[in-house]
């Protein structure tokens with residue numbers, strides 16, 4: 001049964017986040033041959049519409065307003081609800097990002113709809129749209145279907161493969177005028193914490209440091225390895241609590257959830273709260289002095305050793321491989 005599915009594209013610093021394209025791929029599965037409509041909300045975002053089309057959206061609806069310059073759940077909800085009212089979709093997909101996590105329950109509440117959050121896969125099976133999502137901090141997975149009403153889901157970044165980009169694909173980009181009113185909060189300015197390099201949530205390679213890194217300077221070899229591999233640096237809460245790095249790097253139950261192709265844990269013991277944020281990474285490498293460390297239970301490759309010896313050796317080897325490739 002084909003159906004119309006809306007996808008909210010997420011823009012940051014003038015470009016779309018990858019999760020927008022992954023959400024389109026999920027929407028294509030849900031639509032079962034029906035129409036996939038991209039939605040863009042913000043100020044001066046219509047130029048990004050074509051890119052949503054290149055990644056599979058059939059057309060795009062844009063809501064632009066000065067009051068939508070910065071994300072507020074109130075303002076974005078008004079805009080998205082107006083598009084939903086116009087389009088009357090059977091499905092809706094958002095990224096399971098900070099924005100998606102904040103906005104989706106509000107939308108579900110307003111529509112009296114259910115919500116399948118943090119889906120890592122979506123497929124058609126037995127005539128149903130079946131979502132897979134992790135539960136118990138990633139220790140198990142459950143499969144869910146929607147039996148009634150809107151098929152509404154958020155998808156975890158880095159899990160669903162986007163469709164190949166087709167630059168020649170064209171689709172209408174139309175605008176919808178919405179009166180954004182009675183905002184309870186107005187964000188004047190967002191001051192970002194300085195983060196270097198690749199965005200941690202969407203990185204394909206993450207090099208993470210724990211208390212074993214021992215100091216702020218101890219992160220230097222990890223940063224170098226991350227740079228050679230084109231990855232991002234993450235951390236355990238132990239390292240953040242010890243003030244070796246900023247909390248924006250924290251991975252785990254109360255930090256970021258990452259699913260990179262490669263996760264290298266350096267001097268991290270592998271507490272359950274840390275595993276909750278990284279155990280679904282595709283390949284996990286653990287470097288730890290203690291052969292009994294819990295992190296080795298989830299690692300695909302384990303190196304028992306001092307990270308200050310092992311990490312520079314890895315960096316040198318990867319540098320050589322890059323020269324020869």
Ligand SMILES: Cc1cc2nc3c(=O)[nH]c(=O)nc-3n(C[C@H](O)[C@H](O)[C@H](O)COP(=O)(O)OP(=O)(O)OC[C@H]3O[C@@H](n4cnc5c(N)ncnc54)[C@H](O)[C@@H]3O)c2cc1C
Nearest residue numbers: 210211212236237238252253254255267269273274289307
């Ligand atoms: C409610 C709650 C929420 C939490 N949320 C999170 C969360 O989101 N993320 C998170 O990470 N934690 C979280 N924690 C904390 C968690 O329980 C652990 O305390 C924390 O993950 C430990 O960090 P760590 O592994 O860096 O430190 P440690 O447990 O102290 O481990 C350090 C490791 O480094 C190894 N090591 C030391 N020196 C070296 C060396 N030179 N070379 C190699 N290895 C070395 C040691 O063998 C050890 O295994 C939470 C806890 C609670 C109660």
